[in-house]
Amino acid sequence: MRSGWKLVLTFTVLLSSALAAGAQDRQVVVAADPALESSGLMAHLAPRFLLKTRIRVLSVPFENAAGAGGADVLLAPVEALPDAAPALRDEARTYAVRSTHENADAAAATYAARFVDWLTSEIGGNTVAAFAPGGTQIYFPATGPAADASGPAPTGDAVLGEKLSLTFCGRCHVVGPQNRMKGLGSTPSFGVMRTFADWEVRFSTFYLLNPHPSFTQIADVTEPFDEGRPPPIIPLEMTMEHLEAIMAYVTGIDPADLGAPIRHQ
Structure with a gap:
């Protein structure tokens, strides 16, 4: 044995x-x-x-x-x-x-x-x-006509991205009206994160930002979990195609209206 x-x-x-x-x-x-x-x-x-x-x-x-x-x-x-x-x-x-x-x-x-x-x-x-x-x-x-400063358009499936966002992210984040009352109060909603100046980097590299590395696996990208440190929750397992679809969906989300900045007298 x-x-x-x-x-x-x-x-x-x-x-x-x-x-x-x-x-x-x-x-x-x-x-x-x-x-x-x-x-x-x-x-x-x-x-x-x-x-x-x-x-x-x-x-x-x-x-x-x-x-x-x-x-x-x-x-x-x-x-x-x-x-x-x-x-x-x-x-x-x-x-x-x-x-x-x-x-x-x-x-x-x-x-x-x-x-x-x-x-x-x-x-x-x-x-x-x-x-x-x-x-x-x-x-x-370096050469050629002026580039589009808005960046390249997303290539993923936005409809699939909405479903995947709810499946993968909805257990912690409010993705939209679909799960408005189901997110954790300590995590920002997708709409709020769309107001961030670096929202695209945050979403596209989320698996590198804490606490995500401890429970996220992306095929052919992330390394396997440390056997001595098992995931604290059910692992999130996805592919780069999934992430591309989520990015396409998030690109179409309107940033949340957070109101005018607070003015100090």
Whole structure:
């Protein structure tokens, strides 16, 4: 019996390790110019690329054109990358992007190529243009017509997203009139969260924001739960297609009317 239990335990540990490795392998390391990191642009791009491709973005500081540090993609001023494709610009300079991989058949090269293609595409340009901290647009597409600063339109099924929102989120959040009296008083409603300036990031990366990591699993994205820390509630198990549908639904929700700001005499 003991040997049987040991065999089962060993198999479980190996399976968990394999799943965790799979989630980590789907990532691209981007060596970005420090200005793009400090401005918040990389933090803006990462969850949107993940939502579109299921590939994580790990941002590291750009050092040189040789791609030191194991970077898969370089994103820096064109002066440093004269052979790279122009990707975006600000008022002072243009930034270019290219893959560091010569073997196009490698998985890392595939992920790198997808990031480069995405960032230089119309959707990528719209995503860059939508980055406007404090309401001020900072970056623009490097070439071509002006991008839509509202960002790319959601591609998910909004009708399905409403059902999934009620199923997955409705046990804690008020999603809408459908469950108006069923949310927890300590959690904001979807309508209230739509008033947040960063609502899109909050919704698209909710599984990274506490307390969600302790009970949320997204196939091919999140790592398995720590066996020593089981979920405190029934786990929420979903896919990126589910999240895309929820994002499409949330995009169509009107922000809650919270009234005029309080005026102090």
